[in-house]
Amino acid sequence: MNRKLRMGMVGGGRGAFIGAVHRMAANLDGRIALVAGCFSSDPEKSRASGHDLFLDPSRVYSTYAEMAEKEAALPADERIDFVSIVTRNDLHFPVAKAFLEAGIHVVCEKPLAFSLEEAVRLKEIVDRSGLVFALTHNYTGYPMVKEARAMVKGGKLGRILKIVAEYPQGYAISALTDKSDGAISNWRMDPQVAGVSNCIGDIGSHAENLARYITGLELDELAADLNTFIPGRPLDDDGSMLVRYQGGARGVLYASQISTGDENNLNIRVYGTEASLEWHQEHPNELVVKYADRPRETWRRGNSYNGSEATHFTRLPFGHPEAFIEAFANIYLAAAEAITDTINGDYPRPQGYDFPTVDDGVEGMAFIEAAVASSKGNSAWTKVEHCASAKPLPDPQIPPS
Numbered sequence: 053m054n055r056k057l058r059m060g061m062v063g064g065g066r067g068a069f070i071g072a073v074h075r076m077a078a079n080l081d082g083r084i085a086l087v088a089g090c091f092s093s094d095p096e097k098s099r100a101s102g103h104d105l106f107l108d109p110s111r112v113y114s115t116y117a118e119m120a121e122k123e124a125a126l127p128a129d130e131r132i133d134f135v136s137i138v139t140r141n142d143l144h145f146p147v148a149k150a151f152l153e154a155g156i157h158v159v160c161e162k163p164l165a166f167s168l169e170e171a172v173r174l175k176e177i178v179d180r181s182g183l184v185f186a187l188t189h190n191y192t193g194y195p196m197v198k199e200a201r202a203m204v205k206g207g208k209l210g211r212i213l214k215i216v217a218e219y220p221q222g223y224a225i226s227a228l229t230d231k232s233d234g235a236i237s238n239w240r241m242d243p244q245v246a247g248v249s250n251c252i253g254d255i256g257s258h259a260e261n262l263a264r265y266i267t268g269l270e271l272d273e274l275a276a277d278l279n280t281f282i283p284g285r286p287l288d289d290d291g292s293m294l295v296r297y298q299g300g301a302r303g304v305l306y307a308s309q310i311s312t313g314d315e316n317n318l319n320i321r322v323y324g325t326e327a328s329l330e331w332h333q334e335h336p337n338e339l340v341v342k343y344a345d346r347p348r349e350t351w352r353r354g355n356s357y358n359g360s361e362a363t364h365f366t367r368l369p370f371g372h373p374e375a376f377i378e379a380f381a382n383i384y385l386a387a388a389e390a391i392t393d394t395i396n397g398d399y400p401r402p403q404g405y406d407f408p409t410v411d412d413g414v415e416g417m418a419f420i421e422a423a424v425a426s427s428k429g430n431s432a433w434t435k436v437e438h439c440a441s442a443k444p445l446p447d448p449q450i451p452p453s
Contacts, residue, residue: 053392056085060123060132060156062116062147063139065091065101070161071138074188075105077380078136083388087111088132090119116147124154134159134184134391141253142245145170148185152177157184157391159384163257163420164413166247168437171410171417178410184394186387187408189261189416191318193382195353195362195374196339198406200322200329201266202359203341209324212267215295215303216321217259220311224289227282228310241285248424250287252278255318256307256423257416261408262320263305264415266329269297271419271436274305278427281310293423296433337373361406383407414438 059078064071071091078084088111091101095114102112113119123131134157137147145165148158158178164187165171178185191197203209239245240254247253264270276293280286289310295303311317318333330340337353353362354370365382368374386407393399418437426434 053395056083057133057388057391058087058131059084060088060090060111060119060135061086062090062119062135062137063092063143064089064136065097066104068138073377073380074136074138074159074161074384076377077190078384080377080381081385081388083392084384088113088119088123090114090116116143117150120150120154120156124156132156133395134387137161140239140245141247142166145174148174149177152181152183152185155181155183157387157394159186159188159387160413162187162189162261162408162413162416163247163253164410164417168414168417168421171414175410175414184387184390184399185410186383186390187410187413188380188383189258189265189408189412190376190380190383191258191262191333192265192406192408193365193379194331194333194336195358195366195382196331196336196351197262197266198365199339199351199353199358199362200331201268202361203329204267204322204324208327208341209322209329210326212269212297212299212301212322212324214321214323215263215267215269215297215301216323217263217303217305217319219255219259219307219318220314221255221309221316222312222314224282224309225312241287243286246287247420248287249278249420250285251289251307251309252276252291252423253420255309256291256305257420258318259305259307259320260419261412261416262318263303263322264412265408266320267297267301267322269299269301270415270438271422272296272298273433273435274419274422274426275431275433276423276426277431278423288424288427291423291427293426336375336379365406 090098090113092098099112135151137160141163144160148160151158165174240250274293274295278288278291280288282289290308292306295305321330328342339351340348342348354366386405390405422434422436426432
């Protein structure tokens with residue numbers, strides 16, 4: 053294909069942090085161009101955001117429904133190839149549904165949907181459509197996370213016994229210390245918009261997904277203790293849980309937004325019978341491998357000893373740090389490879405594609421809802437639903453566009 057992929061965006065208008073991240077990431081490798089969008093539920097703000105981004109005003113829309121309909125009606129050499137959805141949680145399902153049914157590929161922010169029922173229904177739509185659907189669990193995009201996954205797949209760690217995944221942040225603590233109403237009090241704390249969880253849904257889901265991506269292990273059941281330390285807020289801001297994986301491995305998962313002094317300290321430790329590994333998001337270019345009978349190793353990104361999975365998603369030579377934007381960009385790069393293959397008639401590749409899918413999104417929603425149910429049941433052990441067993445409920449009311 054001798055052109056860039058044409059991208060549209062829903063959400064991510066003026067002042068939106070994650071929308072700007074997505075645009076930078078999509079643009080990084082020069083394979084994608086933003087050409088259209090509905091950037092806000094406020095038509096005036098959407099138009100202003102389109103102006104900021106130098107878009108043709110005729111391709112800046114007032115509603116996502118209008119955008120899906122009008123983009124699908126354009127000639128094949130003009131319409132968007134895919135849409136990036138960076139809205140609030142309650143809109144992920146209806147927006148994705150509209151574009152999939154219009155025949156347009158989708159890249160979507162996590163969590164996949166507002167609820168597990170919506171997630172399962174969306175999986176059915178994706179499966180019927182045959183279209184590419186990528187979920188931006190961006191931490192799977194780091195090269196050394198891919199190196200860790202390759203080590204586990206290659207048997208370097210032996211049989212996995214224990215997984216410890218942590219995601220502490222401290223930015224919400226100001227609401228306790230100086231009574232300020234910080235950013236965490238926005239829609240993420242509104243159960244009508246965010247769903248059943250704030251902290252576990254927002255960041256705990258990243259820890260769960262990272263463990264699943266690296267080890268390939270599926271959750272069996274969990275015992276969770278979720279808490280709300282900031283008075284007056286209806287959803288959790290902290291949570292700890294024990295987890296049991298299918299096959300016998302055990303784990304500990306902790307996520308928090310009131311961990312004073314921590315910034316974005318996602319980290320994971322995986323212990324096997326032969327070796328263990330450790331990775332920290334705030335130092336993402338290093339992967340530590342530990343043994344019982346010899347010194348530990350520090351593997352660094354960009355070196356000739358890195359495997360093909362890490363090398364494919366590495367842009368810079370060793371000693372030149374790559375980080376958050378590049379990890380996001382790797383999700384877009386892998387999704388772009390898949391979308392390009394559909395256009396060229398080469399989809400799917402026998403070896404598959406390295407980006408989180410709708411199936412990962414369903415598993416994430418099942419994890420979130422099991423954690424909430426367990427905590428409400430005084431931390432009772434609770435089974436985690438899986439794609440094959442989860443059943444959708446009748447169609448819900450779709451929020452207006």
